[in-house]
Amino acid sequence: MHYTRNGRRHHMTDEQPHSSAGPLTDLHKARIDFARRDLEAARSTDLSATPPASLMLLITRLCTRLEDMIALHGEAVSATPEADDHP
DSSP states (O other): OEEEETTEEEEOOSOOOOOSOOOOOHHHHHHHHHHHHHHHHHHHSOGGGSOHHHHHHHHHHHHHHHHHHHHHHHHHHHTSHHHHHOO
């Protein structure tokens, strides 16, 4: 899957770049796994044959997972020692 930014094509993957953040807890890993599974399920769904009510549930689930991943990122960043060095 590709997306375009500034006229250039970029490959989208589920691979996350390795960061300097500390190790993830089991809870963090479970939250990431749930989000990954929901994303895989959404990608494998035939959206053209999905009833509108089911599409709304799918969108709501993905929005919830996105919000959780953003919160998890904030937790991971705030838990790193470098986060304490910045104002």
